[in-house]
Each structure stands twice: as structure tokens, then as C-alpha cells.
Amino acid sequence: MAKILVTGGLGFIGSHTVVELQNKGFEVVIIDNLSNSLISVLEGITAITGKKPEFENFDLKNKQGLKEFFERHNNIDGVIHFAASKAVGESVNEPLLYYENNINTLVYLLQEYKNRYIANFIFSSSCTVYGQADTLPITEEAPVKPALSPYGNTKQIGEEILKDVCHVNPQFNVVSLRYFNPIGAHESSQIGELPLGVPQNLVPFITQTAIGKRNELSVFGNDYPTHDGTCIRDYIHVVDLAKAHVIALERLLDKQNKKDFEIFNLGTGTGSSVLEVIKSFERVSGEKLNYKFAQRRAGDVVSVYADTKKANLELGWKSKLTLDDAMRSAWKWEQKLSKL
Ligand code: WQD
16 A cells, blocks of 8 residues: 655644544654654554554754655655644744745755655645635635735745646646644544644634633634624534545545646635634533633634535545534543543
8 A cells, every 4th residue: 555654744633634544554654843742642643543653753854864764765655744833823923933844844845755756745735825815615716815924925835836846847746735724633532632832723722721721712803794793714623634635645646637736625614603613612512611702813814714616526525524523522632631
């Protein structure tokens, strides 16, 4: 069976994707520098699938290390590239850290990989490239807007780099997956979201508030032009997202498919407001969440949700799990973490 390199494979989406790859019989090797994850995630993956993926702990900024990696692993059939810094707020304060970590590493990876006969490459991108889209739901044809953060800019630049590389390297087949808002955890509670430090994202902040690690959730703004005044996002269960990666990879490995660069939006196609996410959490957990309305957060867009027709029709993929499924799994995972 094909051997797949998963960079950032011990991260939130990466670890769930490794599980789905192993479930489909792929051989997996992970590169992760553990800057935003823990080695215990490797045990979690192994506990779920019964197969311990190969793992190499090094930083993709280490050009020599990467060269030696490909000399040791000269039979890789595809790469899923998750490894990147991803905190929007942090990227505003540390732009150079983000450009070095997200762009240089992509270039080094491509430099090592472009000499291979067939280069199948899946790029982890984000709906953040659309900014506040003029039309909702958002299709892949929606214009990429000037980035609202260096993090978002690194995703836009990453896609441009891949387009240019595909243009001159016909052996490259690339799929860029633009995620909306990944949430939830594997049903086994062996793996899930592991925000190190104060969570920036909504769902881990909700579950940490409910478990007592945080005092209160601040809802960043309830005066937006939406049905209940709070921002709308397309929250997709991380397991649905992981399964989409396996389907996209199988499409690349199928030699019949000759498109060199494709983009897919990965969302549920439904928007949910912050208050609706809170209500979903309270419904599935039976907990009353302690929250207050606070000032808007700089950089937030009002409403974002995906038009998923292209992924549904061309990938044959559709999200199956609901917001309640995701909140239930996130809560179960938080309760498990609190017992560790
Ligand atoms: C969701 C909503 C907040 C926290 C970002 C990146 C995106 C991807 C996911 C990496 C917003 C509100 C949040 C809180 C709140 N990242 N909120 N109180 O900003 O939509 O997307 O993370 O791949 O690329 O842009 O996600 O979870 O931070 O916020 O009210 O304590 O929840 O204002 O409306 P976001 P988020």
C-alpha cells in the first residue's frame, strides 16, 4: 500500500488524518517538531488503529535534516503538509516567525520533493484566504482577498507557490484544501484538540470553561448584522475533515486524474453563530455555560460558510457529522483530559 508523509501529523487535524489513513491501509510516516503538540498523541493514534506510525521529530526548517529524511525514505507516494503555525492573533505580533515557519518550510519541502517522479501533494489551507466574502456561501471561485493577518497571507502565498511549481513541474499533482472551522475530537477520546496555553479558538475555550479551567467565555461581539448578533462560521467535525484528506489523496494517487492544481472548500455548508454553538454545547453536555458578551475581536469577519458542491461532486465527499456530534466529542475529550 502507498506510503504517505504527514508533516505536522501529531497536530489536531494531522493526527485525525493519520488515523483515517491507517484505517484505509496506508503506511504513514510523520514529521513533527512537537512545537504545538505532545508525543502522547502518537500513543493516542496507536491506541485507535493498533498501528504505530513511523515518527521523526525534527523541524522542517532543518534543510539538511529534510534532505537526509528523503534519502532514508525514498519510497514516499504522497505528502500531506499540515506543519505550520496557525494562530491568527500571534501572527499579527510575530509576522517573521510565521513567514519563516510557514513559507520557508514549504519551499524546502518542495525543493526536496520536486525531483521525485510523481509528486502528490496535499496542502493544508484555510477559508481565511477569502476574508469577508462578498457572497455566501463561499465557492472556490470566490476572490482571494488581501489577507487580514500574516497567518492568512502565508496560506495565500503557499497556494501561489504551489501553482507556480505545478506550472513547471508536470509530475506535481497538488490539491489545496481550504478548511473552514475544524472542531471536535475522535469518538474514542484518544485524540482531540490540544491547545497549549490559553485557547484562541471558540470550542476549546467553551469546553475549558465548562470543565473549570477558564472562569468565563467572552463572546467577542453581539452587535454584528446576523440573526442573533454574533459571528457565523462553518464548524466542521475534524473527523469529517480527516476523511476528506484521504479521499483527496486517493484522487491524486489515481493516475487517471491529471489536473495539476485543484482547490476544494471543506466545510459543512451550514453556518452557525457563536450563540448557536454555545446552545449546542449546553444541549449535548447538560452543562450551563458561563459566558458574557464582550467587545468585538479585531480581524473577525461577520459570516463565513462554505459552498461544498465542488467537494461533494468532484471528491464524492460530504460532511456527515453534526454540530452536536462535534460538541459532544469535544466535551468528552475535555473530560478525558481533565482526568490525565
Ligand atoms: C470563531 C468565532 C470569534 C473565541 C480561525 C482562523 C482559521 C482557523 C480557525 C487555523 C469568532 C468567536 C472565539 C472566544 C469568541 N485557524 N470567539 N470567544 O477566527 O473563525 O478562525 O481559527 O486553521 O483559519 O481564522 O475561529 O474559533 O477563533 O472564532 O466569541 O473566546 O468565535 O469571535 O466569531 P476563526 P475562532
